[in-house]
Amino acid sequence: MMHRARATVAIALLAPLLAGCGPYLLRQSDRLQITSPQTSTTVAQPLTVSWRAQDFSAPRDGRFAVFVDRDPIAPGSSIDDLAPQDRAGVYVVSTTSLQLKLLIPLAGVDPAEQNHHDVTVVMLDRQGNRIGEYAGFTEFDVVHRS
Amino acid sequence: MKRSGDVIAEVERDEQRHSAEGRAAMGVTGETHVEGFWRELARHHLTLYPVVALGLLVIVDQFQLNAFIIQGPEISRGLGVPRGLVALLVSLQGLALTLAALPIAASVEARPRRAMVAKTTGVAWSVATLFTGLVANGFGLGALMLLDGASSGSVLAVHQPLLLDSYPTSLRGRIVSVYRAFYEAGAVLSPLFVALLTGVFLLTWRGVFLAMGATALLVSLVALRLRDPGFGRWDEARLRRLLRAEPADDERQADEHRLRFFEITRRLLMITTMRRVLLSYAILGMLLVPLNTYFIFFLEQRWGLTPDRRGLFFAGVAVFSVVMVLMFSRHSERLFRSSPGRLFRLAAVVQLAGLCCIGAALLMPVFAAMFVAFGLGIGCFAVVTPMVQTGFLSIVRAQMRPHATALAGIFLYGVGGIGGSIVLGGLDVRYGVVGSVAAVLGVGVFSSIALNSVRRHVDADLDRTVAEVVEEEELRALRASGARLPMLSCRHLDFSYGQLQVLFGVDFSVDDGEMVALLGTNGAGKSTLLRVISGLGLPSRGSVRFRGADITYLDAERRLPLGITQVPGGRAVFGPLSVVDNLRVYGHTYGRQRREVERGIDSAFAAFPRLAERRNQPASTLSGGEQQMLGLAKALILKPRLLLIDELSLGLAPKVVGELMGTVRTINRAGVAVVLVEQSVNVALSLVEHAYFMERGEIRFDGRARDLLQRGDLVRSVFLEGAGATLAPAT
Numbered sequence: 086m087m088h089r090a091r092a093t094v095a096i097a098l099l100a101p102l103l104a105g106c107g108p109y110l111l112r113q114s115d116r117l118q119i120t121s122p123q124t125s126t127t128v129a130q131p132l133t134v135s136w137r138a139q140d141f142s143a144p145r146d147g148r149f150a151v152f153v154d155r156d157p158i159a160p161g162s163s164i165d166d167l168a169p170q171d172r173a174g175v176y177v178v179s180t181t182s183l184q185l186k187l188l189i190p191l192a193g194v195d196p197a198e199q200n201h202h203d204v205t206v207v208m209l210d211r212q213g214n215r216i217g218e219y220a221g222f223t224e225f226d227v228v229h230r231s
Numbered sequence: 232m233k234r235s236g237d238v239i240a241e242v243e244r245d246e247q248r249h250s251a252e253g254r255a256a257m258g259v260t261g262e263t264h265v266e267g268f269w270r271e272l273a274r275h276h277l278t279l280y281p282v283v284a285l286g287l288l289v290i291v292d293q294f295q296l297n298a299f300i301i302q303g304p305e306i307s308r309g310l311g312v313p314r315g316l317v318a319l320l321v322s323l324q325g326l327a328l329t330l331a332a333l334p335i336a337a338s339v340e341a342r343p344r345r346a347m348v349a350k351t352t353g354v355a356w357s358v359a360t361l362f363t364g365l366v367a368n369g370f371g372l373g374a375l376m377l378l379d380g381a382s383s384g385s386v387l388a389v390h391q392p393l394l395l396d397s398y399p400t401s402l403r404g405r406i407v408s409v410y411r412a413f414y415e416a417g418a419v420l421s422p423l424f425v426a427l428l429t430g431v432f433l434l435t436w437r438g439v440f441l442a443m444g445a446t447a448l449l450v451s452l453v454a455l456r457l458r459d460p461g462f463g464r465w466d467e468a469r470l471r472r473l474l475r476a477e478p479a480d481d482e483r484q485a486d487e488h489r490l491r492f493f494e495i496t497r498r499l500l501m502i503t504t505m506r507r508v509l510l511s512y513a514i515l516g517m518l519l520v521p522l523n524t525y526f527i528f529f530l531e532q533r534w535g536l537t538p539d540r541r542g543l544f545f546a547g548v549a550v551f552s553v554v555m556v557l558m559f560s561r562h563s564e565r566l567f568r569s570s571p572g573r574l575f576r577l578a579a580v581v582q583l584a585g586l587c588c589i590g591a592a593l594l595m596p597v598f599a600a601m602f603v604a605f606g607l608g609i610g611c612f613a614v615v616t617p618m619v620q621t622g623f624l625s626i627v628r629a630q631m632r633p634h635a636t637a638l639a640g641i642f643l644y645g646v647g648g649i650g651g652s653i654v655l656g657g658l659d660v661r662y663g664v665v666g667s668v669a670a671v672l673g674v675g676v677f678s679s680i681a682l683n684s685v686r687r688h689v690d691a692d693l694d695r696t697v698a699e700v701v702e703e704e705e706l707r708a709l710r711a712s713g714a715r716l717p718m719l720s721c722r723h724l725d726f727s728y729g730q731l732q733v734l735f736g737v738d739f740s741v742d743d744g745e746m747v748a749l750l751g752t753n754g755a756g757k758s759t760l761l762r763v764i765s766g767l768g769l770p771s772r773g774s775v776r777f778r779g780a781d782i783t784y785l786d787a788e789r790r791l792p793l794g795i796t797q798v799p800g801g802r803a804v805f806g807p808l809s810v811v812d813n814l815r816v817y818g819h820t821y822g823r824q825r826r827e828v829e830r831g832i833d834s835a836f837a838a839f840p841r842l843a844e845r846r847n848q849p850a851s852t853l854s855g856g857e858q859q860m861l862g863l864a865k866a867l868i869l870k871p872r873l874l875l876i877d878e879l880s881l882g883l884a885p886k887v888v889g890e891l892m893g894t895v896r897t898i899n900r901a902g903v904a905v906v907l908v909e910q911s912v913n914v915a916l917s918l919v920e921h922a923y924f925m926e927r928g929e930i931r932f933d934g935r936a937r938d939l940l941q942r943g944d945l946v947r948s949v950f951l952e953g954a955g956a957t958l959a960p961a962t
Binding site for chain 1: 304307308309310311312313314364365368429432433434435437438441532537
């Protein structure tokens with residue numbers, strides 16, 4: 086009886102963790118890679134973010150979502166679930182590059198970090214849901230022309 | 232007739248006789264010679280297994296947190312959880328670790344099952360690491376971080392107490408140092424392992440957690456053969472064996488006298504050494520958390536180190552710690568054996584040297600010199616930890632060590648860490664990075680001062696621990712030999728209200744069925760002594776024993792079932808409640824046994840018919856004498872074996888006093904021992920054979936009541952007025 090109770094408790098505890106267990110990415114993949122700008126570089130504005138994807142062609146297989154200075158959506162969730170006011174810094178494109186004309190210095194961070202930006206690119210299926218945990222990432226500093 | 236309190240005086244003489252061998256049994260031999268490490272292990276037929284097993288556990292314990300911190304950005308991007316959540320989970324893990332330490336300590340206080348707890352929690356945090364690789368969302372991540380933190384609480388609570396009981400005291404300092412070296416090695420190996428898995432094996436964050444979790448699980452299996460050697464195997468138990476002519480069947484304290492969680496915690500906080508160490512840890516914690524943060528900024532801004540290079544930098548710094556801890560271990564051992572006070576002084580000096588090295592690192596113009604200076608500074612902190620832990624754990628009773636180490640962790644990471652973040656956070660905005668590191672180092676000086684102050688108290692605290700064990704053992708032997716022990720015995724009681732000390736080395740004893748008077752001037756400490764006996768006040772020194780069992784730190788409500796009941800001074804009634812409700816409230820001690828309560832109320836009314844007549848009347852409407860009667864009746868409901876009565880006659884007419892005293896005499900005749908606190912000498916001495924006289928917190932007279940009457944220097948004429956006329960023969 087005691088063992089059964091313990092097993093029930095263990096299953097109850099583990100169930101939420103296992104829920105959604107799927108084909109997780111265990112080895113690093115170059116399926117989606119940002120080619121420019123390179124990580125830890127300093128770039129001028131306007132800048133173009135470029136990437137390449139394997140086994141994925143937009144718009145045939147879906148689109149790309151580009152997240153500038155913010156976290157991407159969770160795997161499986163839809164880009165359409167983002168409320169309009171939450172879409173700042175989110176770009177959905179069918180190409181493999183995106184020109185960013187002006188990146189505004191970040192507020193509420195250390196002055197030295199205000200011009201430090203990051204970009205994350207993920208793949209979306211044709212319904213707008215994020216595909217797997219594949220993500221291209223780069224971080225860089227931006228110089229402002231005076 | 233010889234009172235049984237004299238037996239306790241003999242025990243006290245034994246304590247003094249055994250003091251030196253007691254200290255030696257606890258590891259403080261006074262010698263500076265230290266036997267070789269391996270030779271000592273071989274001499275005791277011991278292996279390194281316990282320290283290696285626990286050391287491996289403490290290494291893999293660091294896997295989860297290190298992997299989480301290093302891979303935070305990847306986790307955030309992979310799961311799509313906010314970066315802020317990742318940082319929050321790191322804090323939650325630390326909070327769970329500190330909060331879980333005391334409950335884990337509580338789980339091992341009754342029985343020595345520390346090895347089992349260490350093994351179970353080791354498996355728990357390994358599983359947490361493994362499952363982090365399979366987590367699907369932020370909630371799962373949070374649950375696993377909490378599980379990891381909570382299970383890591385065992386590192387704080389049980390690892391070192393278990394080690395101390397696994398090795399002889401001659402190896403204590405070195406074993407604690409070796410364990411610390413494992414801990415520091417974890418700080419090197421964990422980030423390197425993450426770097427290997429990501430850089431060479433090209434694993435994602437999930438792969439890293441799965442690999443590290445599997446490794447941790449395998450390593451945890453190494454600890455499966457760990458066994459708990461029992462509380463105090465190499466110190467307290469050894470001392471008991473030295474004192475004992477014959478082996479005892481059961482060393483465990485009776486459950487009714489065994490201190491429980493809050494009592495142990497409170498007891499520990501009353502030890503001066505412990506308090507000073509905790510203060511020092513709290514200040515050190517305030518320093519360490521902001522120091523790490525500010526130093527990372529310093530490395531980035533001054534030396535342009537990227538995150539991966541900063542990781543390598545801190546791994547390299549940890550190498551200094553491993554080497555220095557091992558280098559200092561023999562010297563620490565030597566100091567501990569010769570004089571724990573000197574050990575604490577050295578710890579304070581080394582800590583101060585560490586602060587200076589880190590300060591120097593800020594000014595170094597060359598990177599290599601900065602690295603060495605910082606490494607030496609952090610190494611000094613690492614060296615201090617085993618020194619302090621060896622010292623303060625040796626003056627704490629073996630059963631209380633899990634609580635002591637848990638408290639140390641809470642003060643270091645909880646009180647200090649959180650306090651430091653609040654008080655010293657944001658300094659860099661005002662003073663810049665270098666200025667904020669320097670300010671934080673300044674705070675650390677106070678930690679060294681607190682640590683240095685321990686040296687004045689540690690010897691006395693060690694002697695007190697030895698005396699407790701010797702006293703327990705002597706009393707056990709006396710009980711076994713059939714000697715008559717006093718029902719109540721208080722030895723050397725000191726008590727203070729804050730800074731104001733009111734009891735000074737009070738010795739006081741009561742035999743079964745005896746009635747004694749406790750007399751003295753106003754403010755002499757009589758009522759305070761009763762409070763200490765009934766558990767309402769805790770002494771800063773000395774012991775209270777009931778039938779030989781130590782109840783000094785037992786909660787007041789746990790003394791009631793033993794039969795100790797107090798009738799407080801003044802009017803001991805709840806005014807707005809009726810007479811019967813006053814009695815019923817006291818009956819709550821019986822829990823849900825309503826019949827027992829009703830029987831008690833009936834017998835109280837039988838003993839005090841006047842109360843029965845007023846059973847539904849509010850207690851506040853009773854006369855002064857009736858209220859005192861009600862106070863006595865309430866105490867009787869609890870069926871006391873030792874009744875402490877405080878100022879029963881105060882403000883009452885002589886006739887009423889006579890009636891009440893008659894009742895007290897009846898209670899005593901029924902076999903209840905009574906301590907009668909009185910200012911009125913003639914009233915008290917009319918009832919008792921034995922009397923104590925207190926003045927300014929000290930017992931000035933302990934002897935026959937009639938002899939007290941001869942002591943004009945003590946009993947002033949105001950008390951004696953009419954004594955001769957009213958003094959009735961004692962019964």
